[in-house]
Amino acid sequence: MPKGSPISLIELTLSELAQHHNALPNMLDESCTAVIVREAFPKSLMQKACERLSAKELESQLTSPNQGMPGGELLTLGAAATPTMTALNGPKNEIYIESAQHAQEWENLIFGEFSVSAQVAKILAGLNQNKPAQPAPFQDPHLGQWLPFNYRILPPNTQIYSHHDMHYRLPIYDLLADGYNQKKLLSWFITGQEALSGGELIIYGLRSDDPHPPMLANRFVDTEALEKEYYKLNLDLKAGDFLIFNSGLHVHRVSAVQQKQSRITFGGFATFALDQSHMIYWS
Numbered sequence: 001m002p003k004g005s006p007i008s009l010i011e012l013t014l015s016e017l018a019q020h021h022n023a024l025p026n027m028l029d030e031s032c033t034a035v036i037v038r039e040a041f042p043k044s045l046m047q048k049a050c051e052r053l054s055a056k057e058l059e060s061q062l063t064s065p066n067q068g069m070p071g072g073e074l075l076t077l078g079a080a081a082t083p084t085m086t087a088l089n090g091p092k093n094e095i096y097i098e099s100a101q102h103a104q105e106w107e108n109l110i111f112g113e114f115s116v117s118a119q120v121a122k123i124l125a126g127l128n129q130n131k132p133a134q135p136a137p138f139q140d141p142h143l144g145q146w147l148p149f150n151y152r153i154l155p156p157n158t159q160i161y162s163h164h165d166m167h168y169r170l171p172i173y174d175l176l177a178d179g180y181n182q183k184k185l186l187s188w189f190i191t192g193q194e195a196l197s198g199g200e201l202i203i204y205g206l207r208s209d210d211p212h213p214p215m216l217a218n219r220f221v222d223t224e225a226l227e228k229e230y231y232k233l234n235l236d237l238k239a240g241d242f243l244i245f246n247s248g249l250h251v252h253r254v255s256a257v258q259q260k261q262s263r264i265t266f267g268g269f270a271t272f273a274l275d276q277s278h279m280i281y282w283s
C-alpha cells in the first residue's frame, strides 16, 4: 500500500460549479485534495496573455527568484509569499508591498479588459458554498490588498522541485490582517500555456506534517522515494484550466519542461476566514 495520504480529484466545467459547492470545505476536512475547473478561462485570452507576458517591454520586470538553483530557475512577474533560493525567508516586506501596488497595471497590460481576479473570486465562491472571495487584506488598511496572483514562466529544462506551501511562519505573514485560517493553505493556478512534454503538476501523498519525510543529504525532498513509495497523481492541465489543491498539506512538484516553448501559469494561494464568512487569495 502506498505511503502518505490518498489523493482525490474532482474535475468539472464552469457550468457544473453549483454541483460542487462543497469542494473547498471538503479540502478543509481533507476529503478532497484537488479540483480542476476545465476551460475556466478562454483559450484565446490565455494565448494573448502569454504573448504579452513574453514581450520585450516586460522583460526587465521579470525576476528569477530561484536563481542559482540548477534546473529550477523559473521567471516570475510579481512577488510571492514563499521561500525562494534568493530569499530563503520569503520576500522582504517592502518588495512585496511594491509588487502588490502593480497588480492592476499588470492585469490590464496582460489580460486587457478581462478581470482574471474577478473570475478567480467567482470560481472560489462557487466551490465554497457561494461565500465571497477577495484578495487578501493587509493588516494596515492603508496598504490596500496583497498581490492577488503572480505570473510564472517555466522555460525549457526547468522544473519546480518537490515542496509544500505551508509557509505562514515567514515574516511577510505578519502583514496579513487577523481572522484568517493559518493552519490551511491552498494553491491555485490557471494554465496559460501548457507543456506538451513534461511540465506536469504531480501531487504526492507525503504530508507537510509528516515527521519523517524522505530527504536527500542536500536537504531536498527525495523525489525518487516519492515516485516509488507514496500516493501520487499526475495532472494533465490545458490552457484555460483552473486548478486548486491542498498544497499546504500535500508535497507536489512540476516536472521539467521538455519542449521549446515555456510553460506559463498565473496563480497564488488561498485560505478561509476563521468565521467561515469568506475566502482570501494572494500571491
Ligand SMILES: O=C(O)CCC(=O)C(=O)O
Binding pocket: 152, 160, 165, 187, 188, 189, 201, 247, 252, 253, 254, 265, 266, 267
Ligand atoms: O505551476 C505553478 O504555477 C505552481 C505549482 C506549484 O508549485 C503550486 O501551485 O504550489
